[in-house]
Amino acid sequence: MTAAIRPAIRRTRWCVITGAPCSGKTSVITELSLRGLRVVPEAARAYLDAELKKGRLLSEIKADPHCFEGRIFRAKLRVEARLPAGDALFLDRALPDSIAYYTLEGLDPSEPLRQSLRVRYRRVFLFERLEFMKDPVRSENAQSADRIEGLIETAYSGLGYDIIRVPVMPVPERAEFVLSRCLPHRLG
Numbered sequence: 001m002t003a004a005i006r007p008a009i010r011r012t013r014w015c016v017i018t019g020a021p022c023s024g025k026t027s028v029i030t031e032l033s034l035r036g037l038r039v040v041p042e043a044a045r046a047y048l049d050a051e052l053k054k055g056r057l058l059s060e061i062k063a064d065p066h067c068f069e070g071r072i073f074r075a076k077l078r079v080e081a082r083l084p085a086g087d088a089l090f091l092d093r094a095l096p097d098s099i100a101y102y103t104l105e106g107l108d109p110s111e112p113l114r115q116s117l118r119v120r121y122r123r124v125f126l127f128e129r130l131e132f133m134k135d136p137v138r139s140e141n142a143q144s145a146d147r148i149e150g151l152i153e154t155a156y157s158g159l160g161y162d163i164i165r166v167p168v169m170p171v172p173e174r175a176e177f178v179l180s181r182c183l184p185h186r187l188g
Contacts, residue, residue, distance in 0.1 A: 010119045012085040015182040016094040018156070019127030019166075020149035024174065028127070029092045031175040040083065042092040043075040065105040073098040073112055080119065088183060094121060096159055100151035104144070116159055123182050124161045126153055128168050 017025050026042065033039045051061045062068050076095055083089060098112035129145060156163055166177055 007118055009117075010085055012083075012089075012119060013087060013122050014083070014085075014089045014091055014094070015123045015125065015178065016091045016096075016121045016156075017125050017127065017178065018093050018097055018152055020129050020145040020152070022131065022145055023127035023129045023149075024168075024171065025092055025127050027171045028174050028178065029090060031171050032090050032178070035175070037179075038087060038089045040079060040089055040091045043079060044072045044093070047072060047075060066107055069098065069101050069105055069107060072101070073115075077115060088122075090178070090182075091121075094124075095119060096155045096161075097152060099155035099158075100148060103151050103155075104148060116155075121161070124156050124163050125166050125178055125181075126156070126163045127166045127174070130168060 017029060019025050026045070029039045029041065048058070048061060052058065073095070076093070076098065080091075080095060095112060095116045099109045099116060102109035102112055126149070129149065153163060164181055166174055169177070
């Protein structure tokens with residue numbers, strides 16, 4: 001009897017910035033970029049922005065949750081596959097976030113889970129929520145944002161990550177909080 005061949009785990013130096021909608025992730029990603037650090041924008045927001053510019057409505061874009069979540073997951077998978085594992089990068093969400101969103105939509109999260117087991121991130125930062133504000137690409141409300149935060153935390157902790165919670169504070173302070181815990185020359 002032969003043992004199943006397991007794919008190698010890709011160990012990275014990437015730091016994930018995640019959290020519920022309205023947690024300030026994008027503001028900190030922007031701040032890190034302005035400081036000259038390499039960042040990877042959120043796949044879902046990039047896709048939604050592009051589709052809205054084409055004149056599509058948010059309700060049309062998200063009408064089929066299976067199609068929408070699958071598209072976002074595959075985009076993240078393609079992006080992460082091309083990133084150098086040894087580079088220090090900051091990701092606005094990562095593959096395990098799809099586990100949470102699949103679960104939220106009542107979809108089977110087995111494919112995002114299987115793919116998430118093939119990569120290890122250096123650190124995972126879960127941003128605590130700010131006051132909820134609606135924007136053109138946000139279909140959630142404050143209650144669903146709370147649920148999403150819990151699902152994200154469950155997804156990452158279920159994969160064995162020690163999640164670093166980032167408290168609410170001004171953007172530059174949040175950026176410093178992340179940097180002090182992620183960059184090798186800042187680690188004690």
